[in-house]
Amino acid sequence: xxxxxxxxxxxxxxxxxxxxxxxxxxALFYEVYYLISVRFMGGELFFDAAEVWLPxxxxxANGGSLYVEPLTDNKSPVWHALNYLVYxxxxxxxxxxxxxxxxxxTVAFLLYRWLANSNYRKGGVIAGLLYLxxxxxxxxxxxxxxxxxxxxxxxxxxxxTPIRRGVWTALAVLLSQYSIFAIPILALxxxxxxxxxxxxLQKYCVTGALVGxxxxxxxxxxxTDVLVAGVQQSFLNxxxxxxTHADHGNPFTNPGTYIExxxxxxxxxxxxxxxxxxxxVQRLRSPxxxxxxxxxxxxxxxxxxxxxxxxxxxxxxxxxxxVFLAAIVGIGVESWFTPPRTD
Numbered sequence: 001x002x003x004x005x006x007x008x009x010x011x012x013x014x015x016x017x018x019x020x021x022x023x024x025x026x027a028l029f030y031e032v033y034y035l036i037s038v039r040f041m042g043g044e045l046f047f048d049a050a051e052v053w054l055p056x057x058x059x060x061a062n063g064g065s066l067y068v069e070p071l072t073d074n075k076s077p078v079w080h081a082l083n084y085l086v087y088x089x090x091x092x093x094x095x096x097x098x099x100x101x102x103x104x105x106t107v108a109f110l111l112y113r114w115l116a117n118s119n120y121r122k123g124g125v126i127a128g129l130l131y132l133x134x135x136x137x138x139x140x141x142x143x144x145x146x147x148x149x150x151x152x153x154x155x156x157x158x159x160x161t162p163i164r165r166g167v168w169t170a171l172a173v174l175l176s177q178y179s180i181f182a183i184p185i186l187a188l189x190x191x192x193x194x195x196x197x198x199x200x201l202q203k204y205c206v207t208g209a210l211v212g213x214x215x216x217x218x219x220x221x222x223x224t225d226v227l228v229a230g231v232q233q234s235f236l237n238x239x240x241x242x243x244t245h246a247d248h249g250n251p252f253t254n255p256g257t258y259i260e261x262x263x264x265x266x267x268x269x270x271x272x273x274x275x276x277x278x279x280x281v282q283r284l285r286s287p288x289x290x291x292x293x294x295x296x297x298x299x300x301x302x303x304x305x306x307x308x309x310x311x312x313x314x315x316x317x318x319x320x321x322x323v324f325l326a327a328i329v330g331i332g333v334e335s336w337f338t339p340p341r342t343d
Contacts, residue, residue: 016113019125023108024101026132030141031101035094045093046142053143056080057087065222067229076234078174078215079145096143103147104140108132110154111327117158118294120334127330130272131323137268139316146319149176154323156186157297162200165190166207173208174215177235178320181304189297249314261313269318272325276302279332298327 115124
């Protein structure tokens with residue numbers, strides 16, 4: 001019997017181009033609806049975008065200095081560089097919402113590619129779809145830093161060299177400080193792929209630190225005082241913000257509302273939480289030995305980002321954990337419907 005050529009396309013498996021178009025279509029649908037609601041249906045632009053980031057971009061354009069009153073914020077220069085560039089287009093709201101759609105579609109596609117690289121191609125498709133299904137519930141459709149940060153976290157997971165992984169990790173932390181919780185997993189999984197783990201970790205750490213330093217250097221345009229203020233507001237004030245910033249998601253200032261918010265989010269995300277819990281329990285009861293595979297990494301990252309839920313109950317704090325809960329479900333679903341490998 002004649003064998004098919006090695007480069008023949010297997011149409012029974014999802015193709016990258018088809019999957020990417022599917023994700024882009026879904027993400028655009030969400031964001032177009034959100035844009036229409038903001039422009040024509042009385043919807044409101046997310047508070048941070050409307051009351052913090054847009055005024056900061058306007059202030060910088062008018063000659064103000066970032067991180068100097070009234071242009072203060074706890075986001076890094078990387079986010080504010082993007083924020084300012086979007087403002088300069090003259091169409092701040094539609095352009096940023098479109099970029100958010102691109103970010104969410106990219107998160108879904110990178111999630112799919114990561115699982116596909118671990119032989120869970122169909123599970124990867126499911127995971128990407130589940131993440132996109134969760135975005136309206138976790139405020140992933142609003143202008144937010146976390147969608148962009150998760151692009152970088154997943155890009156880091158897909159990177160094998162310490163320099164590339166270090167760059168992507170640093171960008172993730174610069175976009176969302178809570179991405180720091182992913183660093184131990186990213187460092188461990190990356191170094192285990194190298195013959196010289198210590199050397200790999202050295203390059204990874206130096207690269208990440210260098211990117212972090214370079215990100216703040218443009219602040220010297222306004223002087224060293226602004227540079228110091230930028231570092232302080234972006235990172236050094238984090239503890240004070242967590243403990244004392246009185247928003248409705250703070251367990252230290254509003255414990256009742258904090259519990260109510262989480263209870264509502266749990267109900268809305270049952271389609272992720274229940275099946276992911278079932279998959280984890282099945283793995284725990286399985287006689288097979290645990291390994292540092294995609295499943296273990298997804299569980300570790302879901303737990304790591306889940307730590308942030310102890311600090312706030314705001315909807316978008318659920319976005320990073322939802323990415324890896326979707327991965328757990330995708331892996332489980334493919335395992336349920338795929339015959340065990342015999343090789």
